[in-house]
Amino acid sequence: MPSPTPERSRNLRKIIHVDMDAFFAAVEQRDRPELRGLPVIVGGDPNGRGVVATCSYEARRFGIHSAMSAAKARSLCPQAIFVRPRMEAYREASRQVMAILRSYTPLVEPLSLDEAFLDVTAGTANGTLAGEIAREILDRIHQETGLTASAGVSYNKLLAKLASDWRKPHGLFVIPPERGLDFLxxxxxxxxxxxxxxxxxxxxxxxxxxxxxxxxxxxxxxxxxxxxxxxxxxxxxRAIDERPVQPSRQRKSVGTERTFSKNLEDRSVMRTTLQEMAAQVAARLQALNLAGHTVNIKARFPDFTTVTRAHTAIEGIGNAETIVALLPELLDRAVPQGASVRLLGITVSGLAQIQAASRGARQLNLLDEISDLR
Ligand SMILES: [Mg+2]
Structure with a gap:
C-alpha cells in the first residue's frame, strides 16, 4: 500500500514544463561541430531585414536575443556566425523530443517545436516524484538527441513554466506547493x-x-x-492556475525516421534499416493500443528532394510483420535502383483504437483505480 499522502497535496497536479535550450542554435552546433563554443545566430540575413530566430548562449553574452534584427545583432557581435534556419532538421529533433515526452504520459501539450507541458500526476501515483521523472526526461533528451533541455516542475502550468527558466541551461527546478506563493x-x-x-x-x-x-x-x-x-x-x-494540460490533437499517425550521417547506398542495408524501424513503429502502436490502415515510407535523397509512397490495406496494421511485408514493394516505388538516400522513414496512419483491452489500457485503468482510492 502506498503511504498516506498529506491532506493538502491530495488533489494537487504534477506538471512538468520542458523547454529546449537555445533550440535552433543548439541543433546547428550539434550538427556542425566547428560551430561549438562560438556565437551562432540562426535567422535572417544580417545584410537585409532579417531577424534573429535563436542564438547560442555564446551570442547571448553580447546582448543578442530572439526577435532582434540580424543587423543589430551583427553590430553587437561582428564575429558572430549567421546561419540560415533548417526547419526540417528542427522538426526532426522536435519529433524525437516529443516522442520521449509522450512515453511518460499521453497528456503532453506542445507549445511550440521546443517546449511542452506534461501532466504526470498519474505517473506519480506510485510514489515516484515528478522531479525524478523530469530528471530522467532531461537525461534521455540529452542522450537520444545530443541536445539539452531545462525543466520546471510544480503543481500548475504557471509555476512549472517559470521554474523551467530558473536554472537554464540544462537545469531542473522544482517549486513545491508550500513554496509557490513565496516564489512568485x-x-x-x-x-x-x-x-x-x-x-x-x-x-x-x-x-x-x-x-x-x-x-x-x-x-x-x-x-x-x-x-x-x-x-x-x-x-x-496567488499562484492559482487551473488550466489543464491539453494534448494538442488526436494522434493521426505513428512513425519514425532516421537521417544517416553517411548516405546509404546499399539496398540491403536500406531494407534492414527499414525493418528495424518497422519494429519500433509496431512497438509504439502496441503501447498506444492503436492499429492503422496505411503504411507510408519516406525517402530523402542527397539533393534533399523527398518522396513518400503509401500502401493502404483494409485489414488493420498493427504488428511488425504486416509492416515488414509491405516494405520491399514500397522501397522499390520510393527509391530507384542505384539511388542513395540520406533519410528513411516509416509512418503508419489511418489510426484507430484497438477495442480489446491491451496491457497498456489495463495499466491506465489500474492507475485510475489507485488514484480513486487515495
Ligand atoms: Mg526554448
Whole structure:
C-alpha cells in the first residue's frame, strides 16, 4: 500500500514544463561541430531585414536575443556566425523530443517545436516524484538527441513554466506547493502569464511592480480596472492556475525516421534499416493500443528532394510483420535502383483504437483505480 499522502497535496497536479535550450542554435552546433563554443545566430540575413530566430548562449553574452534584427545583432557581435534556419532538421529533433515526452504520459501539450507541458500526476501515483521523472526526461533528451533541455516542475502550468527558466541551461527546478506563493512574490508582474506590456504599464502607474504588490489589490479593484482579466490577475498573483494540460490533437499517425550521417547506398542495408524501424513503429502502436490502415515510407535523397509512397490495406496494421511485408514493394516505388538516400522513414496512419483491452489500457485503468482510492 502506498503511504498516506498529506491532506493538502491530495488533489494537487504534477506538471512538468520542458523547454529546449537555445533550440535552433543548439541543433546547428550539434550538427556542425566547428560551430561549438562560438556565437551562432540562426535567422535572417544580417545584410537585409532579417531577424534573429535563436542564438547560442555564446551570442547571448553580447546582448543578442530572439526577435532582434540580424543587423543589430551583427553590430553587437561582428564575429558572430549567421546561419540560415533548417526547419526540417528542427522538426526532426522536435519529433524525437516529443516522442520521449509522450512515453511518460499521453497528456503532453506542445507549445511550440521546443517546449511542452506534461501532466504526470498519474505517473506519480506510485510514489515516484515528478522531479525524478523530469530528471530522467532531461537525461534521455540529452542522450537520444545530443541536445539539452531545462525543466520546471510544480503543481500548475504557471509555476512549472517559470521554474523551467530558473536554472537554464540544462537545469531542473522544482517549486513545491508550500513554496509557490513565496516564489512568485518578488517577481515582476510582467513575468506572469497573460500580463502583457500594456498591463505592466498600467499596473506600474498604480505603483504595482511585483507580484506581491499585485496580491495586495482586491478582486473588486482588479475587475473594475481590467475587466475579465482582473480575475485572472487576482488568481495568478496567488499562484492559482487551473488550466489543464491539453494534448494538442488526436494522434493521426505513428512513425519514425532516421537521417544517416553517411548516405546509404546499399539496398540491403536500406531494407534492414527499414525493418528495424518497422519494429519500433509496431512497438509504439502496441503501447498506444492503436492499429492503422496505411503504411507510408519516406525517402530523402542527397539533393534533399523527398518522396513518400503509401500502401493502404483494409485489414488493420498493427504488428511488425504486416509492416515488414509491405516494405520491399514500397522501397522499390520510393527509391530507384542505384539511388542513395540520406533519410528513411516509416509512418503508419489511418489510426484507430484497438477495442480489446491491451496491457497498456489495463495499466491506465489500474492507475485510475489507485488514484480513486487515495
Ligand atoms: Mg526554448
Amino acid at each position: 512574490a518578488p517577481l515582476l508582474v510582467g513575468k506572469l502569464h497573460g500580463v502583457g506590456p500594456a498591463t505592466v504599464k498600467k499596473l506600474s502607474a498604480m505603483d504595482v511592480e511585483t507580484v506581491l504588490d499585485l496580491r495586495n489589490l482586491s478582486l473588486e479593484f482588479l475587475v473594475t480596472h481590467f475587466g475579465k482579466s482582473g480575475g485572472w490577475f487576482y488568481d495568478v498573483a
